[in-house]
Amino acid sequence: MADHDDDIIEGSDEEGEEMTAAEVLQKLEEAWRTELVSPNLEPHHGDLVDCMLDQLKQMTKNLEKCKKHDFRVAVHKMEIDRIRFMICSYLRTRLRKIEQYTHYLLEREEKITDESMATISPEELRYAKEYAASLESHFQTLVLQHVPDKIQAFDATKMGVKPNLDAYVFLKVKQDSSGVLVEDESGEGRDEEVDLEEGNQHLIRYKPISHLLQNGNVALI
Incomplete structure (x- = not known):
């Protein structure tokens, strides 16, 4: 059975250098811990997630080749479950922050001219825009259509919740x-x-x- 400590994943870091799967996992774990405790939405690490998902597929295939009574199977299954939990927790935490700070993040991303400085991935940006549109539509249906025309203007910037950077x-x-x-x-x-x-x-x-x-x-x- 292949050990992910020795597997090489090419071009998985920012400089495009080769990294072992263990190094990718270590970086992803750090990104996960950071996202959990940071008051802000940190830069996305979709490349690490993609590399680790590919590695999980390979680990799963290797398990299928092992004998059922091989004691290593249970150990590797627990490791696979642990990594899957970490990835899901990392992505859920980012989505929670995107939903919480939607308008703030969208306003900030609009000011970015260099794509390498972007905090959220293209997929997350699309989700944020769709979520913001849904909020506006819901607010329009629920509240604005029932108030006088003079106060029906929807100002997204005033609705934006900002992260507490002084935490x-x-x-x-x-x-x-x-x-x-x-x-x-x-x-x-x-x-x-x-x-x-x-x-x-x-x-x-x-x-x-x-x-x-x-x-x-x-x-x-």
Whole structure:
């Protein structure tokens, strides 16, 4: 039976370099944990999901070739179930955030000129637009048609719910990052710069470290 630790998946990372299935799984697990605890919708990792789904198909085929009483079958079945659960949880979490922040995300995506900077995938973007249209149609039928014409205008920007970027998150520093600006919450101008050392863990507001998260310098825990 093939062990996914040794399988090579070509062109699965951002640089197009070869990665083992185990490395893809590790990156996907980190993306999953990040999405679960982040107050914001993080950049999508559809390439990792697709690679892992292909790997699951191969693992399933390998199981069919094994003898029924092979003890490895039960172990690999549990691993397959674990990976499937992680992928489903990752995608469900993203859909929940897309539904919660629909108009905010659509407004933000419209301002992006470089596709590589997009947070949501083309499929997620299509879903967000369809969801927003359904909300508007439902609101029009349920409320607006029953109120005076003067107040029937539908302003999607005013309905948008924004993520709380000032929420606190736990993080682990993966790479030294100096001069991280932490703004004074009291508004008295007592901002300070902090140095994050590799291996340290911190409780800090999301906004000042969001760029470090996307660069891979820190990981949410």
